[in-house]
Amino acid sequence: MTGRRIALSVNGSGHDVWVLPSDTLLDVLHDGLGLADVRYGCGEGVCGTCTVLLDGEPVSGCLTLAVQAAGREVTTLRGLAGPGGALHPLQECFLRRGAAQCGFCTPGMVLTALDLVRRRLARGLGRPSREEIRYALIGNLCRCTGYTKIIDAVAEYADLAAAGTSPPAAAP
Amino acid sequence: MTVTDPRLAAPRSGYRVVGTSPAHHDFADKVRGSLLYAADWQLPGMLHGRVVRSPVPSARITGIDVAAARALPGVAAVLTAADVPSNRIVELASGGLGELQVTMPVLAADRVRYAGEPVAVVAAATQQIADEAADLVAVDYEELPGVFDVESARADGAPLVHDVGNTLVTWQIRSGDAAAALAAADVVVEGSYRTQHAEHAYLEPEAGVGWLEGGVVTLRVSTQVVEHAATIAGILRLPHSKVRVIAAYLGGGFGGKEDMTVEPYLALLVWHTRRPVRMIWDRQESLAASTKRHPFLMRYRTGADRDGTITAQQVEILGDAGAYPNLSPRVLFAAAACACGPYRVPNASITSSAVFTNNVPASAFRGFGAMQVTFGYEAQLDLLAERLGLSRTQVRERNFLAKGDLLPTGERVGTCVEVAQTMHRALALLGDPPRPSGPGKLVGRGIGCNRQPYGRTIWFRDRASAWLSLQADGTLLIRCGVTDLGAGQAASLCQIAAEVLGAPLDHISVYIGDSALNPPAGGTFATRQLYMSGNAVLRAARELRDRMSPVAADLLGAPAGELVFAGGRVWAGGPGGPGEAADGGAAPAGTGVSITLAELAAACDRRSVSTAHLATWHAEAGAFDPRTGQGDTFPDYTYGTHAADVEVDAETGQVTVLRYAACHDVGRAINPMRVQGQIQGGAMQGLGYALTEDVAVEDGHVQAALFADYLIPNAHDFPDVLVDIVESGEGMGPLGARGIGEPPIGNVAATIAGAIADAICVRPARLPMTPERILALLDEKGGTR
Numbered sequence: 001m002t003g004r005r006i007a008l009s010v011n012g013s014g015h016d017v018w019v020l021p022s023d024t025l026l027d028v029l030h031d032g033l034g035l036a037d038v039r040y041g042c043g044e045g046v047c048g049t050c051t052v053l054l055d056g057e058p059v060s061g062c063l064t065l066a067v068q069a070a071g072r073e074v075t076t077l078r079g080l081a082g083p084g085g086a087l088h089p090l091q092e093c094f095l096r097r098g099a100a101q102c103g104f105c106t107p108g109m110v111l112t113a114l115d116l117v118r119r120r121l122a123r124g125l126g127r128p129s130r131e132e133i134r135y136a137l138i139g140n141l142c143r144c145t146g147y148t149k150i151i152d153a154v155a156e157y158a159d160l161a162a163a164g165t166s167p168p169a170a171a172p
Numbered sequence: 173m174t175v176t177d178p179r180l181a182a183p184r185s186g187y188r189v190v191g192t193s194p195a196h197h198d199f200a201d202k203v204r205g206s207l208l209y210a211a212d213w214q215l216p217g218m219l220h221g222r223v224v225r226s227p228v229p230s231a232r233i234t235g236i237d238v239a240a241a242r243a244l245p246g247v248a249a250v251l252t253a254a255d256v257p258s259n260r261i262v263e264l265a266s267g268g269l270g271e272l273q274v275t276m277p278v279l280a281a282d283r284v285r286y287a288g289e290p291v292a293v294v295a296a297a298t299q300q301i302a303d304e305a306a307d308l309v310a311v312d313y314e315e316l317p318g319v320f321d322v323e324s325a326r327a328d329g330a331p332l333v334h335d336v337g338n339t340l341v342t343w344q345i346r347s348g349d350a351a352a353a354l355a356a357a358d359v360v361v362e363g364s365y366r367t368q369h370a371e372h373a374y375l376e377p378e379a380g381v382g383w384l385e386g387g388v389v390t391l392r393v394s395t396q397v398v399e400h401a402a403t404i405a406g407i408l409r410l411p412h413s414k415v416r417v418i419a420a421y422l423g424g425g426f427g428g429k430e431d432m433t434v435e436p437y438l439a440l441l442v443w444h445t446r447r448p449v450r451m452i453w454d455r456q457e458s459l460a461a462s463t464k465r466h467p468f469l470m471r472y473r474t475g476a477d478r479d480g481t482i483t484a485q486q487v488e489i490l491g492d493a494g495a496y497p498n499l500s501p502r503v504l505f506a507a508a509a510c511a512c513g514p515y516r517v518p519n520a521s522i523t524s525s526a527v528f529t530n531n532v533p534a535s536a537f538r539g540f541g542a543m544q545v546t547f548g549y550e551a552q553l554d555l556l557a558e559r560l561g562l563s564r565t566q567v568r569e570r571n572f573l574a575k576g577d578l579l580p581t582g583e584r585v586g587t588c589v590e591v592a593q594t595m596h597r598a599l600a601l602l603g604d605p606p607r608p609s610g611p612g613k614l615v616g617r618g619i620g621c622n623r624q625p626y627g628r629t630i631w632f633r634d635r636a637s638a639w640l641s642l643q644a645d646g647t648l649l650i651r652c653g654v655t656d657l658g659a660g661q662a663a664s665l666c667q668i669a670a671e672v673l674g675a676p677l678d679h680i681s682v683y684i685g686d687s688a689l690n691p692p693a694g695g696t697f698a699t700r701q702l703y704m705s706g707n708a709v710l711r712a713a714r715e716l717r718d719r720m721s722p723v724a725a726d727l728l729g730a731p732a733g734e735l736v737f738a739g740g741r742v743w744a745g746g747p748g749g750p751g752e753a754a755d756g757g758a759a760p761a762g763t764g765v766s767i768t769l770a771e772l773a774a775a776c777d778r779r780s781v782s783t784a785h786l787a788t789w790h791a792e793a794g795a796f797d798p799r800t801g802q803g804d805t806f807p808d809y810t811y812g813t814h815a816a817d818v819e820v821d822a823e824t825g826q827v828t829v830l831r832y833a834a835c836h837d838v839g840r841a842i843n844p845m846r847v848q849g850q851i852q853g854g855a856m857q858g859l860g861y862a863l864t865e866d867v868a869v870e871d872g873h874v875q876a877a878l879f880a881d882y883l884i885p886n887a888h889d890f891p892d893v894l895v896d897i898v899e900s901g902e903g904m905g906p907l908g909a910r911g912i913g914e915p916p917i918g919n920v921a922a923t924i925a926g927a928i929a930d931a932i933c934v935r936p937a938r939l940p941m942t943p944e945r946i947l948a949l950l951d952e953k954g955g956t957r
Contacts (some may be wrong), residue, residue, distance in 0.1 A: 003624075020300075030211075034214070036209070036212035037204075039211075039376070039423075041375050042455040042879040046879045046880045076205070077205035078204070079915065087204065095200065097844040098193065098846065098848070101424075101660075101853060102424045104376045104420060106202050137886070137887035140887070143373055143853070144424055144849070144853045145658075145852060146852030146854075146856030147852075147885075149845075151892070155234055155308070
């Protein structure tokens with residue numbers, strides 16, 4: 001197979017990378033660009049550990065070919081960091097609520113939850129209910145926490161964001 | 173939703189750091205996504221590995237042709253059994269039954285015994301080439317008859333999995349005269365219970381990177397046990413000092429990374445190619461070939477007086493070990509030792525066997541044999557209640573163990589048993605019973621109590637070591653060989669050291685999981701690390717404090733016995749005396765002048781007083797006599813109760829869990845938020861086990877071929893797990909703690925089965941309790957009306 005050069009924009013930085021047509025976005029981000037916050041968990045799009053935002057929408061990196069991301073904006077968990085590496089308010093809620101154990105699912109959880117809250121607020125739908133948070137996180141499996149503390153964290157962030165005390169970070 | 177926010181709770185019992193829930197170093201890295209797991213390392217010239225596995229469960233290997241694979245451009249090595257210096261996986265034995273009878277080869281030479289057994293291993297420049305090369309390894313199999321369930325395996329004339337016979341081990345525990353007591357009992361209830369193969373399904377698949385450095389084969393892997401370095405050295409015929417295993421922080425383990433996974437294959441490839449190699453098992457490979465939880469077949473007979481007092485219990489357990497021993501002898505031992513649960517049983521007869529089949533090997537999984545039996549003994553208690561017209565809580569309270577009681581093994585229960593309190597608290601969390609949501613809906617409530625050991629089987633003479641060093645600037649280093657599975661194993665050590673030495677948590681760095689650089693702590697399994705390494709760190713910290721105290725006392729002009737180590741300083745005791753709660757960063761109440769820990773370190777240095785200290789904690793030793801079935805088993809137990817309300821849809825058999833509550837006595841909560849997390853996570857894993865998870869091995873082939881086929885709970889499947897924590901202060905761990913890693917998974921299946929039985933008036937006796945099986949039970953009930 002022959003490689004081809006594509007332009008990727010990842011967390012606000014441009015990269016020219018050589019990829020094979022069969023390379024997944026996960027392969028390129030994790031192995032090619034060294035982004036360890038995008039993780040192989042199942043390769044089937046079931047577990048959500050490879051979740052990234054592609055033009056702001058959550059996708060599974062294992063089911064997305066790298067060439068599909070050419071010319072588009074990719075955001076990984078690291079892209080949420082503020083100036084000086086400051087945690088995003090949603091990450092602070094995860095920390096405060098003890099919403100990580102092994103931490104392997106955490107990047108995907110945070111990105112999916114952030115997308116939920118942003119979409120709800122952008123459409124004027126208000127904060128998501130606990131039930132809506134559960135539903136939005138179906139595609140992000142966690143085997144350690146039992147989810148309760150993750151949902152606590154997202155609910156706390158949703159309250160903050162809806163109240164405007166901590167507006168969701170602007171879409172990258 | 174959690175019941176209380178532990179961050180708001182004041183530290184109990186006068187401790188400053190223990191009993192609070194700070195967010196540790198590992199939490200911060202995980203929430204940032206900056207933690208590097210086993211698959212996240214890359215080295216220059218790194219190759220990629222792939223294991224070639226048998227597609228059939230029982231066969232003779234008549235030929236292996238690796239020529240095509242070796243010829244593929246980019247392939248660096250294709251290794252078979254002939255390339256393994258010592259083709260046997262020999263773990264350090266403890267002296268228990270069933271060990272070393274059969275050894276597992278690293279790569280099968282002439283015979284495969286389960287589908288998924290490794291027969292060759294490949295390394296290539298890219299993963300794609302390695303995968304292609306693995307497909308090109310041509311193995312000729314002559315299929316042989318196999319056995320795929322424990323009853324067939326024990327039948328006369330069954331095909332032998334190994335020449336020694338299909339029964340790997342049989343444990344017997346006997347006390348009193350169970351047969352006579354059953355014959356004399358007012359009532360006898362009987363039941364047969366079946367459990368399934370279950371998958372750990374940690375989100376991080378088995379993975380690691382290996383390289384050769386200074387003649388040392390070094391592996392950085394996702395493992396619970398760095399002590400496997402010795403086993404790997406045996407395989408490569410190297411001195412133990414020439415293999416080093418580093419454990420990355422794990423993306424979950426649950427027992428599935430207690431046996432070796434990628435390690436021997438990585439080591440072989442590194443040794444042969446002299447290059448760095450990475451190996452990651454595909455999720456699908458992990459499902460097909462990694463170890464599983466043992467399916468159990470359990471038969472219980474329980475006799476009792478009319479008032480509900482249990483007089484006798486007979487238990488027979490058959491566990492499907494799969495094709496190789498792994499940890500099956502010990503899993504079935506734990507099953508036998510815990511088969512009567514948290515109840516007094518004066519006359520007991522317990523037989524527990526591990527049986528070889530041509531299924532995928534079963535081994536350690538959170539709960540380790542002591543959890544499957546909960547499904548049995550709790551069902552018996554419910555049956556007894558029903559038979560005698562007692563409530564389920566009454567019959568349990570009549571039989572709960574108490575401190576000082578004898579277990580069927582003849583051991584005395586050495587610490588308090590607060591299981592009744594956990595039962596009442598769990599039920600209190602549930603509140604009033606629910607009402608059915610509509611016609612055709614049936615609601616029910618269940619409870620499940622358990623007794624789960626913490627600490628290794630006692631004949632291991634377990635020990636753990638830790639090394640602390642107060643640095644010149646007053647910060648603290650901890651080195652301890654513990655591995656961290658995500659439960660805060662490293663973080664809790666920091667809290668214990670901070671409590672004793674007064675170093676602020678952000679001034680403490682902890683180095684873990686390295687067989688070469690850290691004092692050995694034993695692996696993280698058997699709910700042993702807080703108990704063992706926690707005690708080692710507590711001892712090291714106290715001994716270091718005692719050594720430095722005279723220096724501080726001299727500087728402060730105060731008695732050494734009255735110093736207070738807190739807030740990065742050492743305080744002279746004042747009128748109120750030491751040991752009272754610190755108020756923020758201010759001087760602890762009742763203290764006077766102080767020096768910083770840096771000043772103390774400098775003073776110790778000037779006086780040649782070492783500020784580094786190594787300490788070892790030894791668990792209690794004991795012995796078990798397998799002939800009499802009497803003796804010592806485990807250091808101690810954690811007790812707890814879960815309670816649940818469910819609704820069953822009589823049309824579809826669907827079970828909806830409405831409310832779920834869990835309460836355990838953890839002795840002392842070092843970090844209450846982490847304790848809650850352990851209980852919530854264990855309960856959720858147990859809910860999957862109870863209702864949806866099934867590897868479904870048919871004729872030796874795993875049917876759950878995709879992760880999508882193996883239904884672990886998602887965020888929407890079950891309600892929040894309500895948690896209450898009892899702190900009896902009476903455990904064998906540091907500061908009176910008990911272990912809580914494994915216990916909270918054990919109660920769940922019994923709790924849900926009890927709730928379903930309450931709803932539909934038939935007791936499920938087989939896991940998982942799928943809608944199809946519930947409908948079958950409803951039909952059965954209808955048929956007998």
